[in-house]
Amino acid sequence: MTRVVLAPDSFKGSITAADAADALAEGWASVDPTAEFVRRPMADGGEGTVAAFAAAVPGARRMPVAVDGPAGRRIDTTWLLLPPDPANPGGTAVVDLASTSGIELLDDLRPWDADTTGFGQAIAAALDHGVSRLVVGIGSSASTDGGIGMLTVLGARVVDADGVPVPRGARGLADIHTVDLSGLRAAPEVRVLTDVTNPLIGSRGAAAVFGPQKGLVAAADIGAVDAGLARLAALLDLDPTTAGTGAAGGTGGALLVWGATLAPGAAEVAELVGLEQAVRDADVVITGEGSYDGQSGDGKVPSFLAAIAASAGATALLAAGRIADDADTALFAASASLTDLAGSSDAALREPARWLREAGSVLARAV
Template identity: 65%
Template sequence: MSRRVVIAPDSFKGTCAASRAARAIAEGWTSVEPDADVVLRPMADGGEGTLEAFASAYPEARRVPVRVTGPAGWPVDAAWLLLPPDDDAPSGTGVVELASTSGIELLGGALRGRDASTLGFGQAVRAALDHGVSRVILGIGSSASTDGGIGLLTALDARFTDRHGVSVPPGAAGLDELDRVDLTRLRALPERGGTVLGDVTNPLTGPRGAATVFGPQKGLDASEVARADAGLARLARLLDADPDAPGAGAAGGTGFALLAWGAGLVGGAAEVAALTGLEGAIAGADVVITGEGSYDAQSADGKTPSFVVQRAREAGARIVIIAGRVADDAAAAGIETLSLTEIAGSAEAAMADPLRWLSEAGRRAARAEQG
């Protein structure tokens, strides 16, 4: 009987999407064991790679191209994913990813903390609604902005104005001037609702809020963080949602805007796993391989690889983690690790040709299986 190998990595952020990483690892494994029953289930938690994870799990899904306004205001060519109809969504499900429409990677390192916007994400959501989908699944990780989701809701026909009735500017800057919100023309959720995939549980405001915790990563200095936090508090008084709800602060407050729209927030990794059939794939597996760009103690405590590891343990499978870098504090009983940095000889070499070294890691994992 052929060995069953499930390959379920997260993305190697900035270098390789989860789906490409999974294929490269599989190529390495099958070069050693051609008869292995290899199942690919690339993972995501709502951030970069979410669309690819669904596309890999649903071969019949269709990409629908869309041109949107990127986080800095220039056009971005993106796509949303149309999943086939089923009993829960008779007109299909639209999967939309913030990372590819309003994500921080689209800025190319030129952060725009004050004026980056979620408008493009909202335009892609609107395109899915215009198509007539029965429900939407929205991945909101990897955002570039701290605009409280006002760009998103503006694209869905909400209006955010200052005290003179003039539309506020995009981004966190617009929150400074926000005085009034008009939701009378806001597009409704599709008939089967919306599910939001998030990777954090932070509230909207305060010491654990969107601006304080994540604003510096997006280019806000200390004074701008304070202004953005005050602006988000102002938004919280104008929209009917709980700013303290877990995940309200996700994606610079986009989680809060989506709660106000009526969508439900869930843990991204668990939901992606459920929707792509990860647990069914792992049941009866002999080997489970996961990984990400940098594997450390934080990865082992709540991030996507830890979710996969837990399911693999429950199935009694051999567990292998392949990562660009494996930190000294990441050691755990019963888990084998392979570092692309060590295999390639340096981090620079690993990042220059990640697919080559992922394939080599897959080969090494398979050879170790054979003893």
């Protein structure tokens, strides 16, 4: 009997990690009906982080909150309240940027105007509730505002030479003259789950690497935002070369300034859901995400799962919505692209569960 651990990330805007795991299991079982499945839906700090904690922690409660979303209008979302414990009598709040200021909340990209205000508002709501600890996931961001939207909500004043608050989003970076942190709310213990280790600026920085995904296409625009982030770092007395400061368009750096600690998101969620123990007893591990590309080897769920599988002597397999030409799939014994199976990315996105079932059967035949 084959023991199969199913630990995909969510396929952004398409299917949740839990539903993806179910579909992969159905597909595998169509080929190998005696297989035993262990489901461990994953996240790395991006979309699905709150869901992963909600599924893993008994007594977790979703707390509704209305925030200013990245499209410039109010949205209804939630943060998660974990039960209190002796070390955290007020409980722990889990807040993810994806559900408050995330790129999947946009119909059209807003490279200059999307910002992190909504993320800050959800954090503020959790603080107002009286939590003792914050766990925040910062993947899947829509903006490159350096986290100034979040900092402003938490009490910072970010103003131009005339003392007027700068515009929201990356648009405001060029106007920043002064950052006053004297009114910033005191931070509890804050642990930041991130899926990237990029610095704030430079060729591997927030604007250069992630700006194009958010609509910053022209080299001049990327350079202007990079320069704005460098100026912001100087005003915040932040070392812009620090690993992780470029996460979420610079929000990682802003959170460090607030007093937070950055942590690898996939590792934190894996510990929470007992992933390593599950893999230790497995023959096969199937992981995946919506787009497996050249950045997927840097702290994201698939590469993390492949490393755990290798250490346990299990076979690692990959199912992804698309597998880019520059992606290194050498970590996996076999891989399946939903886009290839469906014939197009549009077809794969329309019926992700169907093509994940097909991917599960393809992978079962490959080993």
